[in-house]
Amino acid sequence: MKHLYLQDEHEIFRKALRKFLEKEAYPYYEKWEEDRIIPRAFWEKMGAQGYLCPDVDEQYGGSGVDWGFSVVINEELERVGSGLVGIGLHSDIVIPYITAFGTEEQKNRWLPKCVTGETITAIAMTEPGAGSDLANIQTTAILDGDHYVLNGQKTFITNGIHADLVIVACKTDPKATPKHKGVSLLVVERETAGFTRGRKLNKVGLHCQDTAELIFEDAKVPKENLLGEEGKGFQYLMEKLQQERLLVAIAAQAAAEKMFEMTMSYVKSREAFGNPISKFQNTQFKMAEMATEIEMGRAFLDQLIAEHMNKEEVVTKVSMAKWKLTETARKIATECMQLHGGYGYMEEYEIARRYRDIPVASIYAGTNEIMKTIIAKNLGL
Structure with a gap:
């Protein structure tokens, strides 16, 4: 069936990607399942070939191509195994927040290494007591001078173990009415004091996908890491x-x-x-x-x-x-x-x-x- 959004260049790209995956993914996938994690080296190989964040602008290291290339990548990764879902999350779910709402300084600081696979990303919305009801998240980030003080716990976080950058949904105004008006997005970096990882969760399936709990205890996040505007996170x-x-x-x-x-x-x-x-x-x-x-x-x-x-x-x-x-x-x-x-x-x-x-x-x-x-x-x- 001819896809409406694909041209010849997409199909040429698909053949190259499939050949890459036949060498670098298919032979190792069962081992990754047994190990319960995908090695960072695979991420870096994907990045080196231009298979991460392909729609990111060239000035930040991407290829600046249309989203059809991302569709091809996600289809081919799924054919290998569903445990590779974290790669699509990185390229097509987390990175678009930075490209859409980030400042030029933030884009220049974070995007190039996200494209190469040196930096792996996650997004932390779900909490032990809040899943689909995002307006009722309990994680708070209170501005104190030049830092936000972040407190709370997140769970079921895809790429939770590997993640170097985590976009955290939090309440910068816990008393806002209506509640969703108090939600903001903060980007938390791996080495942030007060940020720790809890368990790598033992799931029924997706065994090689690293899903984890994230814990923030008086984590100091620079106010420059606010993504977009306060109160617009929801x-x-x-x-x-x-x-x-x-x-x-x-x-x-x-x-x-x-x-x-x-x-x-x-x-x-x-x-x-x-x-x-x-x-x-x-x-x-x-x-x-x-x-x-x-x-x-x-x-x-x-x-x-x-x-x-x-x-x-x-x-x-x-x-x-x-x-x-x-x-x-x-x-x-x-x-x-x-x-x-x-x-x-x-x-x-x-x-x-x-x-x-x-x-x-x-x-x-x-x-x-x-x-x-x-x-x-x-x-x-």
């Missing part, structure tokens, strides 16, 4: 969450396509009662159903990506895509595992890992229940 988060949710939808679609592809290969080679199981009507119907859902998902997603790149209003459609495509991917993971039979439950078959990895996509970047709430509200309900 507004910034709502604006940038659209691309984050779109990325989740892209990964879910790519995962569904990959699972279907591996299952097609399996049912054609696995025999039962003297025939490949692909000859059984039940298998054919299941594969036909999945193929149809995948094609319909891809058509909707490609149109949505094109609209997003054209800077159109896509909040409702992004919420639809994030909900529907993650649910479809989870359903396909179950169907594909079933078609693999007992082997599907064995760790040496990739479908087992995919089955573990995909459910969280319906939870992060805003739960699918929140997506339905947004859709309903925008329908005028």
Whole structure:
């Protein structure tokens, strides 16, 4: 299927990236899963090849290309494994906050090393007592002279162990009414006194992705590290969450396509009662159903990506895509595992890992229940 937003140069880029990943990622991915972390050396190899933050302007070390290149990167990383989600988060979720709201000094200070992979980023929104309800975060940052004093705890933070720069959602005005007016964004650097990492969290899936707790105890953050304006953090988060949710939808679609592809290969080679199981009507119907859902998902997603790149209003459609495509991917993971039979439950078959990895996509970047709430509200309900 010809993607609406891709030209010949994107496909040439995809071939080069896939060749790179076949050498630098596929052979090592299972080891990374066992180690429960992706080595920083891989990040630096990605950066050296221009595969990190490709849309960052050339003056800050990026390539200044259109977002279609980021889509290609995220699709190909997902084909390797869902645990590489932290790379997309770095390039296409965290860095856009700096490029959109950062000062020239901040961009010059941070972006070049983010592009090379020397600096890894994270964004800290979720707290032990606040997930989707961002207006009720409890982390505070009180200005004291030339520093903010930051106190609070964050959890479920992607890239939490590796992160050298963390954008922290916090309350600079805890008494603001309404509450969301008190939210600001602070950029916290690795060596900041009072900033420590808690546990590296032990997840059901995404084993190689370093997810952690972050703790701030009277952490002194220079006031120059305020991103944008005080009190506008909630507004910034709502604006940038659209691309984050779109990325989740892209990964879910790519995962569904990959699972279907591996299952097609399996049912054609696995025999039962003297025939490949692909000859059984039940298998054919299941594969036909999945193929149809995948094609319909891809058509909707490609149109949505094109609209997003054209800077159109896509909040409702992004919420639809994030909900529907993650649910479809989870359903396909179950169907594909079933078609693999007992082997599907064995760790040496990739479908087992995919089955573990995909459910969280319906939870992060805003739960699918929140997506339905947004859709309903925008329908005028």
